[in-house]
Amino acid sequence: MKAARFDYVRATTVDVAVDALARGAVALAGGQSLVPLLNARSRRPEVVVDVSRLPLTGVEQDGSTLVLGALTRLRAAETSPVVRRAVPLLAEALTHVGHVSVRNRGTVGGSVAHADPAAELPAVFLALDAVFTARGPGGTREVDARDFFLGPYRTALAPDELLTDIRVPLPPPTARHGLAELSRRPNDLAITAVFTSVTLTDRVVTEARIAVAGAAPTPIRAHAAEELLRGQALTPEVLAGVADAAADATDPVDDVHAPAAYRRDMTAVLTRRALRQAVGG
Amino acid sequence: MKITVTVNGQTSTADCEPRRTLADFLRHDLGLTGVHVGCEHGACGSCTVLLDGATARSCCVLAVQADGSEITTVEGLATTSLSPLQESFRRHHALQCGFCTPGMLAVATELLRDNPSPTEAEIRTAISGNLCRCTGYHNIVTAIAAARDQGDSPNADTPPQPPEA
Numbered sequence: 001m002k003a004a005r006f007d008y009v010r011a012t013t014v015d016v017a018v019d020a021l022a023r024g025a026v027a028l029a030g031g032q033s034l035v036p037l038l039n040a041r042s043r044r045p046e047v048v049v050d051v052s053r054l055p056l057t058g059v060e061q062d063g064s065t066l067v068l069g070a071l072t073r074l075r076a077a078e079t080s081p082v083v084r085r086a087v088p089l090l091a092e093a094l095t096h097v098g099h100v101s102v103r104n105r106g107t108v109g110g111s112v113a114h115a116d117p118a119a120e121l122p123a124v125f126l127a128l129d130a131v132f133t134a135r136g137p138g139g140t141r142e143v144d145a146r147d148f149f150l151g152p153y154r155t156a157l158a159p160d161e162l163l164t165d166i167r168v169p170l171p172p173p174t175a176r177h178g179l180a181e182l183s184r185r186p187n188d189l190a191i192t193a194v195f196t197s198v199t200l201t202d203r204v205v206t207e208a209r210i211a212v213a214g215a216a217p218t219p220i221r222a223h224a225a226e227e228l229l230r231g232q233a234l235t236p237e238v239l240a241g242v243a244d245a246a247a248d249a250t251d252p253v254d255d256v257h258a259p260a261a262y263r264r265d266m267t268a269v270l271t272r273r274a275l276r277q278a279v280g281g
Numbered sequence: 282m283k284i285t286v287t288v289n290g291q292t293s294t295a296d297c298e299p300r301r302t303l304a305d306f307l308r309h310d311l312g313l314t315g316v317h318v319g320c321e322h323g324a325c326g327s328c329t330v331l332l333d334g335a336t337a338r339s340c341c342v343l344a345v346q347a348d349g350s351e352i353t354t355v356e357g358l359a360t361t362s363l364s365p366l367q368e369s370f371r372r373h374h375a376l377q378c379g380f381c382t383p384g385m386l387a388v389a390t391e392l393l394r395d396n397p398s399p400t401e402a403e404i405r406t407a408i409s410g411n412l413c414r415c416t417g418y419h420n421i422v423t424a425i426a427a428a429r430d431q432g433d434s435p436n437a438d439t440p441p442q443p444p445e446a
């Protein structure tokens with residue numbers, strides 16, 4: 001289908017963008033989720049404000065934080081040596097977000113603001129306790145990842161707020177990561193995916209993060225599973241208990257892609273795989 | 282809104298509605314019907330073009346967003362003769378109806394430019410977002426692999442570097 005008519009504003013500054021949003025415009029970044037929705041007339045905004053040329057791009061390490069401009073293209077983040085060195089879990093997760101052609105256009109902030117419950121990056125940012133910066137007519141505020149994702153395609157961003165950057169506290173250099181994703185074809189949206197970051201001292205887990213995408217209305221952290229891991233060596237028994245606890249944290253739905261029970265069971269399987277990858281066994 | 286784009290080396294300025302996708306702009310306003318439109322929502326890959334050197338699904342880009350860009354469509358891949366990759370598609374029967382072919386050629390061109398010696402698995406991943414209803418993909422993979430083996434890439438003149446000691 002063809003999109004319904006709308007007016008188009010190309011934002012030259014963040015203030016112009018926020019001003020347009022405050023007057024009801026919808027932000028357009030890489031367009032990889034929004035343009036298909038416009039074409040299908042699922043969304044019919046009167047005004048679209050193109051924020052993709054704003055200078056909110058680039059990736060840098062600021063002390064113990066990785067800072068990503070919201071308009072950084074997914075492919076640029078994926079191929080950034082800074083991301084690969086500082087937060088390898090994020091670099092690996094990026095290779096799973098759509099196809100190269102989609103990552104060439106799509107932006108990191110667009111993926112977060114779109115908040116698809118099966119999307120990889122929201123789950124990774126939740127796992128790593130990222131902080132999102134939003135700019136609205138009243139100024140700038142920060143929102144923790146755990147308070148950001150409110151439901152499918154719903155976030156804490158107000159309609160007049162622009163996501164400007166994402167700050168990721170660096171995992172300790174000894175942290176290892178694991179990622180296991182189930183999808184129909186490589187680079188399709190996940191049916192279910194699990195992201196882990198684990199720190200070990202003498203084979204005992206001192207810190208663990210487990211986040212799941214595609215198994216609840218939002219990405220989730222499996223806190224009880226993380227708690228079970230801390231202080232333990234990763235024996236098969238511990239792994240089985242942790243995997244079950246991760247499955248218990250889910251709240252999946254039945255849809256055309258998979259029944260709820262399958263997503264729940266696969267969360268346990270994927271948690272085991274991701275943790276085994278993390279500890280290399 | 283007036284936009285200016287350079288398509289296959291030729292610069293054009295045209296008036297276009299904000300809701301016009303780049304795919305429709307290239308087809309209807311510039312007559313480049315090698316841009317194939319299958320789904321209009323990013324699912325099939327047949328509309329893929331090179332936008333400032335990187336592949337993009339032209340149905341998921343508004344033409345107004347491409348203002349000032351350089352675009353290569355399938356029409357621009359061949360000069361006076363087919364490109365070596367196109368020649369390999371022809372030789373290996375990598376197309377039947379040809380609907381998916383412009384998109385396949387765009388992603389394969391980008392792949393061989395960025396990774397001159399992809400494995401078969403890498404080739405399959407690279408085309409995984411492009412649907413073909415005819416060939417079963419087998420001959421497309423064969424054609425891309427054959428082009429790889431002929432050194433069909435801008436880096437073909439650079440000998441492979443020995444692994445670092």
Ligand SMILES: Cc1cc2nc3c(=O)[nH]c(=O)nc-3n(C[C@H](O)[C@H](O)[C@@H](O)COP(=O)(O)OP(=O)(O)OC[C@H]3O[C@@H](n4cnc5c(N)ncnc54)[C@H](O)[C@@H]3O)c2cc1C
Nearest residue numbers: 029030031032033034098106107110113119163188189323
């Ligand atoms: C074929 C295909 C495969 C895909 N596969 C995957 C996949 O595997 N995993 C995955 O996670 N996604 C996938 N996607 C979805 C898409 O890649 C992402 O959602 C992402 O690229 C969106 O970013 P964008 O910059 O393109 O956002 P846009 O499409 O421009 O915008 C998306 C939404 O976010 C809002 N928005 C964008 N930027 C901001 C901002 N800075 N501040 C406030 N609001 C903003 C927009 O208003 C809109 O509501 C796929 C898409 C396609 C077409």
Ligand code: FES
Nearest residue numbers: 319320321326340
């Ligand atoms: S027509 Fe653009 S991806 Fe199908």
Ligand code: FES
Nearest residue numbers: 377381413414415
């Ligand atoms: S050759 Fe017909 S769709 Fe691929």
